[in-house]
Amino acid sequence: MDAVVSAIPWGPVLILLPLAAGTTCFVFPSTAKTVGLVTVTLVPLAVAGLAWRLLAHGVYHHAVGGWGAPLGIDLQADGLSLLMLAMTAFVGFGVTLYATGYFKAGQSDRFWPLWLFLLAALNALFLSGDLFNLYVTLEMIGLAAVAMTALQGGRDALVGAMRYLLATLLGSLAYLMGVALLYHGYGTVDLGLLAARVTPSPVAWAALGLMSAGLVLKTALFPLHFWLPPAHASAPAPVSALLSALVVKASFYILLRLWLEIFSPMAGGVAGLLGLLGGAAVLWGSLQALRQVRVKLLVAYSTVAQIGYLFLAFPLAAGMGLTAWSAVVYLAFSHALAKAAMFLAAGNLVHFGGHDRVVDLDRVVQRLPLTAGAFALAGVSIMGLPPSGGFNGKWLLLQAAVAQGRWDIAGVMVVGGLMAAGYIFKVLGHTFTQANVPHEPSSVPARMEWAAMILACGAILLGFLAPPFLAVLAVGNPIAAGGLGS
Amino acid sequence: MSIASLYALVGVGLFSLGLHAVIVYDHLLRKILAINVMGSGVFLVLISLAGRGGNSAPDPVPHAMVITGIVVAVSATALALSLMLRVAAATGRAELGEERGD
């Protein structure tokens, strides 16, 4: 059994399967929903196959073309990649389920090929071990995301998509300039080879600065977050879920890889800057979320805040690298599930009442109990209350902060958690009340409510899965190499 | 300073000028053009430094990277231009306007 499972090339399967499915949906639009559902059911199975292979045989390597780096491109997967792939697979499943009920006929034809190509691009990104290949996958993701944002048209969506496109192109170009410098400085774009060859030098510093800046722009860290709220709030609900849950994590993953593998000997001062910006993101994003009138904008600003948490770990990693980075991965995974659930729930609210103004939510708890429940459970994870994945992540991060005497970071986390509670309960409170102007509700298809609920339960479930999670993360030791400055 | 470095410096200059234009100008077409200029700068850096092999042939890998990069840039520009036309039709001007909420 092990021989059979381990012999299958899971990496290429994870990439080719959604690519082929997307092509099929494009050429035969009538089959789109079926093909989509079948694909997102098969992808988690493929991830499970890869997990089996990883746990049995260690880090997964696949030299595309048989050439091997530096001449060819290498696919590689360790524990971190596997967790990111699993995150993509599960969020993708939930959002697909939702999308089968959400889109009307004309837009559905457009959505499915775009989504399946995005899925292929995400899988390709998490499996890639080559910097230039990562650039191409980043562009795939960017173009697909922008196209999906503008899918339903409308003034806000178009302006948001335009701003998003410009920001993402700018980020990619900065990243590519860094890749160009690294290639010409060290003769390769392979992650593994560069990790061995890079030493602190003007070229490495320039590349570090450029690539970090570009990826930080694509991950929407304060103050480069300006493009995120308009784009994520005005996109269709399943698209917003994908954007906040998966797309921003993709560029963050690349940044993490670069820091852990290549730039780890160099990066002390910049880590401090990232931590500072992360703290500002938490406070500013939560503050803006509290001020919002519409649920979708509130959730989008919540994303800005949650991304800040991910960057708080950078200054903490110098001393307690394993704890800090484990916290980051845990937070990223939980946020993906919880934020996707929140956006899907918000989509249900819009579908139900025709609007998403917080104060005008009309007795949602009685009439859409699953949706309100999903929002509440997702909120538990976002706030960082036990038991939830968000709690585990924040706990690990707090441990790292307190153990190193970084009370400023710990303080920011506590304040951020309180503000998150503020905006979550603001929405939940209004779901219990009657609106001033009651209106006729439209019914929400059951699968849309269940999709949100499943994802929210996943975020909570993650809280109970800490031991296997951390065990998987340790495969291939991606983190052990990467204490910053150590 | 060799010829290769000179071209690479021009590429760096294009990148910086393009970055300035993207941030400063309001009109979407100018922003899109500026991004293209930045892209040209990056490609110039890639290509020019590939010719540093002395008497041997230039390094073909950056050439292939630039071909890929050009195709990506063309695709992105096409999408950006179509999006710009829709934005102009929807808002009456080909500009992004003030961002809300920040």
Added chain:
Amino acid sequence: MKWIRWLLLPLLLVLATGLGYAVLSLPDQAPGLQSAVAGQLEKSGVTNPVTAVLLNFRGYDTLLEMVVLLLALLGVWSLGASPAACEQSTPGPVLDTLTRLLVPVLVVVAGYLLWAGAHAPGGAFQAGALLGAAGVLLTLTGGRVRNGLGRRALRVALVAGMVAFMAVAVLTLQSGRELLAYPPGQAGVLILLIETAATVSIGVTLAALFLGGDPAEGNER
């Protein structure tokens, strides 16, 4: 955001200086991957090193890049119908004659570039760009392009390159080799096959991108 502009010039000067310094710090002579490419060139199936890198050593990037092209087109199509301006242009006699003369030339040169890519500069993208230019020229002279291909045929043409590439990929996986590891001896043929399909796809995609919207939706109005 006005205050940012005052901060911007000094910041950009710092950026340009830093990058310039990094570039100047690179050695004047440095070996790249030329020798590695030259060493494996016979096994790659073509003799032009750039084509070998593009379609064999780093062929996976090329596959993904074709997806990028298609994604851009999908994005443009999802924005709505193509603007009416394209349909109604009536060419003057000069443009009309020029088009009739140039388009066949473009097609032939594209075919030549495709073939020449194996041993000289050329290949799928260059040939595809020429075909795209031919398509743009035809569009500018009265929109005859959009009536040429039916919906299904158009979509098949658009994905032909990707499908060829993916078919080769699946075949290599099934035969137990790594992804896109062409069997020795057949590499040249496979590369030509992929490039031919890709040329058609790239040309049609570029021409369709120029239309600026979904041609099918326009026809239904």
